[in-house]
Amino acid sequence: MNIIEITNLSKSFKNIKAVQNLSIKVKEGELYAFLGLNGAGKSTTISIMCGELDADEGTVIIDGIDTKKDVQKIKNKIGVVYQKSVLDKDLSVYDNLQSRAALYGIYGSDFEKRLKELSELFLIDNLMKRTYGKLSGGEKRRIDIIRALIHKPKILILDEPTTGLDPQTRKLVWDIVNNLRKEEKITVFLTTHYMEEVTDADYVVILDSGIKSAEGTPLELKNKYTNDFITLYSVNLEDVQKLGLPYEKLPDAYRIEVKNTKEATKLIMEKPHLFVDYEITKGKMDDVFLSVTGKKLPGGLNK
Amino acid sequence: MKTLGIMIKRNIKLFFKDKGMFFTSLITPLILLVLYVSFLGNVYRDSFIMNMPDILLKNEEFVKVIDGLVASQLASSLLAVCCITVAFCSNMLMVQDKVNGAYQDLLIAPAKKTTLSLAYFISTFISTLIICMIAGGCCLGYMATVGWYMSVSDVFLLLLDIIILVTFGTVLSSIIGYFLTSQGQISAVGTIISSCYGFICGAYMPISSFSEGLQKVISFLPGTYGTALLRNHAMQGAFKELERLGLPKESIIDFKNGVDCNIYFFDKQVPVSTMFVILIGTVIALIMIYVLINLIKTKKSEKA
Incomplete structure (x- = not known):
């Protein structure tokens, strides 16, 4: 069942087209990722979903309810974790959660x-x-997530939840979210520009200047928009060059680009003496994003 | 109602826990206090005893009443400023919430916008009233040590003045704060109110000492009548005492004119009862404007 259905959504701010004809469907229980640079239209889409902004065109249906018809009911179904902590810094954790509840x-x-x-x-x-x-950064994020879950929402929206956090805290946040998906079967709608965060998503949409540029599971996107890579260890440069394929020198190895896994298998069969110590990997989400948008995403570790 | 209650509690706690906001609200009353202690008190005292017959000045009781009069002028000035500046600083929480994103977080929930606005309004009223009542208590204590001439009804009327002025400050700050959305605007409004209100309400200098044109302009401002009410109720006991000690009625009228107990609207003296009517009427009108703004804004967002 689709818990979020957005159809032909458009929103402009004066001359800036923030979102253009966007259509997406999010299944219940999914980790759905919105990938894009700042200004891609991610936050605008979330604001429309939450009823903070009105769409110029299109419909947004959350759990069967149209945002234009009963936004108050929708607010009960959504919990939002913002990029920046927005709880009251001078109040205790208890007082904060009490007032929000x-x-x-x-x-x-x-x-x-x-x-x-x-x-x-x-x-x-x-x-x-x-x-x-x-509180420390990690503790604050935990409280932010609790605030978003205080009313038992069906959808948890994470709007760039780990931007500016250290790697340890980022890991902590993701452990919590993964645990939550397991325990509470909650749908997670994520916006991010960190690549490693979308590799575990069930479905990814790449937004570029308000337009949906690509969508699919991380594997589908990698298969469609990037090649495979063979990392060869214990070989010399001459042998690699003889293959006649694009390659990249790594500290202890060479990374050779092949069209797909089939071509990699073929190559191994043809030159088995070279493939004593090797690994075959899919392209990274960075490569997908670069291939789709022609732009590089800043920050993040790659998987 | 429970939501409203919890949000009021949140706002009050935030105001008193935010030391910056709390102390900013007390800056103007503190400046006033420093001015009185350093020179203003003496200036007023000298002006009060100037042209007084020597026979009266030799009377210790008379001199004590004059001291009491200066103390009650300080008290009324301080309270007149406090009721407005504290309300503005307290209500800046509403703007700060918009600036730091907390308001967005509150709106993401299904609670009504009008509930949030009402919570800001009531919490500002309560926070300001707490501070002003404490300030009022301190002022009464100070007046008691210098020279006490107030009757019980004067005290009650003074407290009533504080309540009305606090309501006036709350609703005025609510209307202005409703349209503010940035830290720069908060600072600008805070600075203007802190620096200007003391002057235009006659707390730093009596309105009677201003030019005639400015006096006319100020007579249109409802806050002027709030200060005049406080002055009347804080000082009338001392004036009665002066009369009992033999000061001629004409001199007392001059006194009252000089310290803004008597306010003139185009040369016509405004009675105390009319001052109440003007102030309460203004408060009611401003509350209606604030409700209207909220209703229009809510309807607009519903339509959109």
Whole structure:
């Protein structure tokens, strides 16, 4: 079942076309990734989904409800983790979560019960009385995610949730999200420009200047937009050059580009003496993005 | 209602925990206090005793009343400024929430925009009232040590003045704050209010000392009548005492004119009851404007 259906969505700000004729379908329980540079239209799409902005054209249906018809109901189904922490830095974690829960009509024993559930899941019992602004980056992100989940939403929107975080905290965030998907079967809608974050997604959409440029599973995208690579160890340059294929010198090896896995197999069969120590890998999401948009994404480690 | 209550609690806690915002709100009253302690108190005292017959000045009781009069002028000035500047600083939380993204986070939830606006309004009123009542208590304490001439009804009326002025400050800051969206705007409004309000309400210098044209302009500002109400209720006991000690009525009228107890609207003296009507009427009108702004904005966003 599709939990999000966006059809022919367009939104402009004066002369800037932020989103152009975008159509996507997100299945329930999926990790759906929106990949694009800043200004690609990711945040605009999220703002329309959350009812903060109105679309110029097109429809957005969340869990069967049209955003134009009953945005208040949709707000109960969505939890958002923003790129920047937006909780009150001077209040305690408990006070922050209490005030946000109240906005969803969750008070008293219902609030305490939900807080206990989340506290056990995220191991934050010792943080409750601490001032939010004095928490570490990782602790803050955990609380941000709890805030987004306080009303048991069906969809968790992560708007560039790890931008500016150190690698350890990024890993922590992803461990939490993966655990959440397992435990609460929640749909995760992710926007990011970090490549390693989309390789684990069920489905990826690449946005470029408001236009959907490519979509598919990470494997489909890699197969479609990049070649395969054979990394050859313990060979000399002369042998590699004799293959007549594009290559890249690595510290202890050579990375040879081949069209696909079939061609790699053929090459191994033809020159078995060269393939004593080797590995075959798909192209990276960086390569996919470069191939699709002609642009390089900044930051991130590659898988 | 529970949502409203929790949001009010959130806003009040944030105001008192944000030391920057809290102390900024007290800057103007503190400046006023420093001015009085350093020279303004003496200036007023000298101006009060100037041209007084020697026989009265030799009377210790009379001199004590004059000291009490200076103290009550300080108290009324301080409270007049406090009620407005504290309200503005407290209500800047609404703008700060917009600037730091917290407001976006609040709106992502299904709670109504009007509930959030009402929460800001009520929390500003409560925070400001707490501070102004504490300031009022300190002022009454100070007046008691210098010379106490207020009746019980004067005290109650003074507290009523504070409540009305706090409401006025709250609604005025709510309307202005509604349209502010950046840190620069917060700073600009904060600076203007802190530096200008003390002058235009007659807290730093009596309105009677301004030029005639400026006096006419100021007579159109409702805040002027708030200051005048505070002055009347804080000082009328001392004036009665002066009268009892033999100061002629004409001199007392001059006194009252000089310290803005008497306000003139195009040469016509405005009675105290009319001052109440003007201030309460303004508050009601401003509340209606604020409600209207919220309704229009909510309807616009619903339509869009």
